[in-house]
Amino acid sequence: MRDLQLEKEARRRRRGLFTGILCLTFIIPLLFLGVVSLVDGQAQVSEDENRELSQWPSFSLETLFSGEYFQQLDAYYTDQFPFRNMFLSVNKFLNNLYYVPTGDDMTIIKGNQEGIGGEEESSAPSSSQVSSGSDPSSSQQAPSSSQEASSSEPDNNTPVDIQGNVDAEVKENYTIILKDRIMELYTVSPTYLPIHAQLVNSIKEQLPECRVFSLTAPTAVEFYSPNQYHTGNKSQLRTLEILKENLSDDVIQVNAYGKLRNHTDEYIYFRSDHHWTQLGAYYAYTAFCESAGFQAHDLSEYQTGRYDNFLGTLYKAAKNYPQSDKVRDNPDYLDYYVPLSSHSGEIYGDANFTVQYQIPAVKTGLDNPSYAYDCFCGDSALIKFTSDCGTGKKLLMTKDSFGNAFIPFLMDHYSEVYVVDPRHVSKVFGDSFHITDFVREHQIDDVLVMNYAFAAQEKNYLSKLESII
Helix, strand or coil: CHHHHHHHHHHHHHHHHHHHHHHHHHHHHHHHHHHHHHHCCCCCEECCCCEECCCCCCCCHHHHHHCHHHHHHHHHHHHCCCCHHHHHHHHHHHHCCCCEECCCCEEEEECCCCCCCCCCEECCCCHHHHHHCCCCCCCEECCCCCCECCCCCCCCCCCCCCCCCECHHHCCCEEEEECCEEEECCCCCCCHHHHHHHHHHHHHHHCCCCEEEEEEECCCHHHHCCHHHCCHHHCHHHHHHHHHHHCCCCCEECCHHHHHHCCCCCCCECCCCCCECHHHHHHHHHHHHHHHCCCCCCHHHCEEEEEEEECCHHHHHHCCCHHHHHHHHCCEEEEEEECCCCEEEEEECCCCCCEEEECCCECCCCCCCCCHHHHECCCCCEEEEEECCCCCCEEEEECCHHHHHCHHHHCCCCCEEEEECHHHHHHHHCCCCCHHHHHHHCCCCEEEEEEECCHHHCHHHHHHHHHCC
16 A cells, blocks of 8 residues: 555656646746847847838827737737747748749749738828828738639629628639749639629719729739739639620720730839839829820839839748748839829828828838838828819729829829728728719719729628728
């Protein structure tokens, strides 16, 4: 009996020793990292990611109760974690085991990656950012890239229905790294494209006195990927054909695709970002001028500038894969074109149309912006631009962020340009803002519905667009 008790006591001691060792295995590294984080200096910039790192947030009751303080604190610890670069390098090595090699210096990355697929949303700039000329609209959230749809195509005569399940052919996300270019892979949704067309048709039906334009911007994968990634059900040309089949004859479809296709040997798309360059937007602008009966200005007429060392949204998503190093080592640059006409912009901050900020269509002279594409007006619920071009014409434009690089060219053709981003309207106006009422009230001449190909068939975006018509 005594031997049995001694054996039980020995087992208890062994369990206690094991538990103690296990606890110390976790506690000691945590204490070590905690001490290091206290004594280690804060890094200001990540050279590998080409961006500024989050700093310790300023405390205020307003940010505390809104939850913004804890979000900033979380961002700080994410960016300032001890030995962060070492852990990122290990992560990049492990990620190398999970890609699909295809030859020809191309890599396919599967799955939801931060910042890719679907459209980035930039927040409105703060008043301090606008007044100081610093980088606005730098806070971004990446919605899901799944292109959701129901299982059957809607009848064009039935009411718009933006409910349903995810189409099997567009359920997965894929991104390819091809040499020094990163691109989102695209799949046509034959369900939601007709719904997009119906929404545009609805605007025209309610505003018969206005010209209504539809411009859908293709993305880089349509022109720079191997053939199998932009043909068949991956063809953005097919996307435009479906839209044309479903758009009313009274809606003017702008053929930006053809203009871009004729200039693919020029720098019309970024290699590290999902947007087009402003040169790409310029060629789309020339297509719009042809459709609208305007004379497009020549590129040589514009004052230009450049922001160097730009690494965009797609690099952010793929940076943990070693194949992205070629993109990092050959970063993009952004050339901007300043409108010929003097102009001013106002961002409305509430349902009473209170002017929140003043903003130009192009911000020049920014000091090393962390995200160069934010030199344009950014994404806000409603921006009004007033120009001295002298035409007296007014335009309302609905857009995603692809439209930001396009807007500056409109300053030379419209005395007033109203820019609406459906993704942000409800945050500012609730359900009180409707395009058709606004157009009538302000006696607007033209309406331009502009999206890039992903947003044109994205369920959440279409739902928000429908809610403001």
